[in-house]
Amino acid sequence: MLSKLFRKLVDRSPNFSLKLWQLFYDFIAVKFRNQTNWKYMNYGFSQPENQGEKDLDTFSENLYRHLFNKTALENRAILEVGCGRGGGCELLLDYHPKTVTGLDFSEKGIKFCQNAYKNPSLEFVAGNAEALPFADQSFDIIINVESSHCYGNRAAFFKEVYRTLKPNGFFLYADFMGSIHYHKRPVQLSDTGFKVVSQEDITSNVVLSMDRSAPFKRQFIEKLVPKPFRKIINDFVGLPGSDIYNKLKNNQSTYFSIICEKN
Numbered sequence: 001m002l003s004k005l006f007r008k009l010v011d012r013s014p015n016f017s018l019k020l021w022q023l024f025y026d027f028i029a030v031k032f033r034n035q036t037n038w039k040y041m042n043y044g045f046s047q048p049e050n051q052g053e054k055d056l057d058t059f060s061e062n063l064y065r066h067l068f069n070k071t072a073l074e075n076r077a078i079l080e081v082g083c084g085r086g087g088g089c090e091l092l093l094d095y096h097p098k099t100v101t102g103l104d105f106s107e108k109g110i111k112f113c114q115n116a117y118k119n120p121s122l123e124f125v126a127g128n129a130e131a132l133p134f135a136d137q138s139f140d141i142i143i144n145v146e147s148s149h150c151y152g153n154r155a156a157f158f159k160e161v162y163r164t165l166k167p168n169g170f171f172l173y174a175d176f177m178g179s180i181h182y183h184k185r186p187v188q189l190s191d192t193g194f195k196v197v198s199q200e201d202i203t204s205n206v207v208l209s210m211d212r213s214a215p216f217k218r219q220f221i222e223k224l225v226p227k228p229f230r231k232i233i234n235d236f237v238g239l240p241g242s243d244i245y246n247k248l249k250n251n252q253s254t255y256f257s258i259i260c261e262k263n
């Protein structure tokens with residue numbers, strides 16, 4: 001009921017949606033500020049041949065690594081837009097980048113990251129994906145994972161990614177959207193000026209991850225989430241039976257990864 005109301009309100013107008021998502025992610029950051037070992041907020045990625053992921057983080061890391069393995073990251077200046085709890089930025093350090101900047105519009109989320117990660121190579125900045133607070137051509141790589149569905153104006157976001165990438169820089173992008181509109185996303189990216197290098201439908205990998213990670217999520221929720229909030233958190237984390245799980249499972253929504261190069 002609460003989560004249905006949330007969805008209805010989010011659909012009302014882009015500005016209203018932005019504010020509501022911001023409040024929601026600020027709430028999550030404050031409520032779970034002491035859970036510094038909870039680093040990711042995406043649905044994850046799994047493959048049938050995986051031997052059994054050992055914990056919740058592994059599923060989310062798989063999704064990031066699916067993108068990270070698409071291009072060279074060593075010695076690159078990298079920005080993650082919508083960095084959430086910062087796990088993706090920390091994981092990037094495995095690839096020896098030059099610098100890593102995480103940006104999120106939840107100021108409380110950014111505070112969480114600044115407290116949780118002390119590595120001097122990581123910087124966390126509050127800001128809006130639709131108006132990035134960086135100079136033109138600042139980054140070699142920009143990453144965006146499961147965040148753009150919250151944006152009121154995705155065209156503005158793509159323009160900002162294009163503006164702040166260096167020539168021949170890469171945009172590594174993953175998210176979900178309604179399947180009937182999915183074919184429009186690469187067109188929108190090409191219209192912005194990008195060359196779309198690859199595009200994959202990874203819905204089955206994400207659904208498999210949702211299935212396999214469910215026992216870990218249920219444990220986490222039972223331990224940490226007060227009863228009145230459990231339904232909304234069950235939906236948020238995509239447990240089997242949740243709206244997003246059903247939509248992905250029934251092909252109403254598509255989870256994709258797209259790699260673009262700035263021409």
Ligand SMILES: C[S@@+](CC[C@H](N)C(=O)[O-])C[C@H]1O[C@@H](n2cnc3c(N)ncnc32)[C@H](O)[C@@H]1O
Binds near residue numbers: 087152
């Ligand atoms: C589902 S979480 C994913 C976080 C992270 N990428 C991960 O995979 O763990 C979506 C994130 O996008 C952020 N976000 C939503 N709208 C944003 C906007 N307009 N600008 C910047 N960040 C935004 C939220 O605050 C949230 O942290």
